[in-house]
Amino acid sequence: MDFKPEFYVTRIMYEKIIGEQVSRLSELQDPRVIYVTDLVYCTHKFHLKKTYPWLSVTFEPAAVLGTIAHLGLGQLLKERGADVEVEVSREVVLNGVSYIVKGRVDALDRNNGVVIEIKTARSTISAPQEHHVKQLNIYLNMLNYDKGILVYIAPSRIVEFTITREPVDLEREVRDLVENNYHPRYAWECSYCHFSKLCPYYTAQSKSDVK
DSSP states (O other): OOOOOOOHHHHHHHHHHHHHHHHTHHHHTOTTEEEGGGGTSOHHHHHHHHHSGGGGOOOOHHHHHHHHHHHHHHHHHHHTTOEEEEEEEEEEEETTEEEEEEEEEEEEETTTTEEEEEEEOSSOOSSOOHHHHHHHHHHHHHHTOSEEEEEEEETTEEEEEEEEOOOOOHHHHHHHHHTTOOSSSSTTGGGTOTTGGGOTTOOOOOOOSOO
């Protein structure tokens, strides 16, 4: 049977994923715009993104799978009445400078008061990842919700964990980021980082199963 290479479906995925990343480039260059995810990873990565924003634009199969999982499960939750890809923001003033902390919640079940975050993994997860818990807890505080659910989708298993809101000092988190106090925050981060070849804090470590 004859066959030839094709790009039809891949191009559709490429245009969506790259298009979304390119649309955020102006924000990536604005030092006053902070994403919630910036607060849970290496602080130096935030500063490198602001300096070299185009290096953040990637099209990797693992990211594509994550996007597809978010879209599929998001659609299912939407059919059950949840709002998906809900934008949240909060102003934080630090040393007279106004910063905007922004994020996008995967799903928000307003009827049951639950914030839902979807994560993909390469292998089985037995406990929620610390940086994911922190991200979800920040969302809970920004939205004033008490309950969150982390959903992990791996090839061999799907698991959920309930996360209960704990107080978070958003001003301190922003200060740590701006002052570049944690580089890296976790030993495995450097192995995934697009900026590793430009980073003076780079350390070679083994990879984590979940990003």
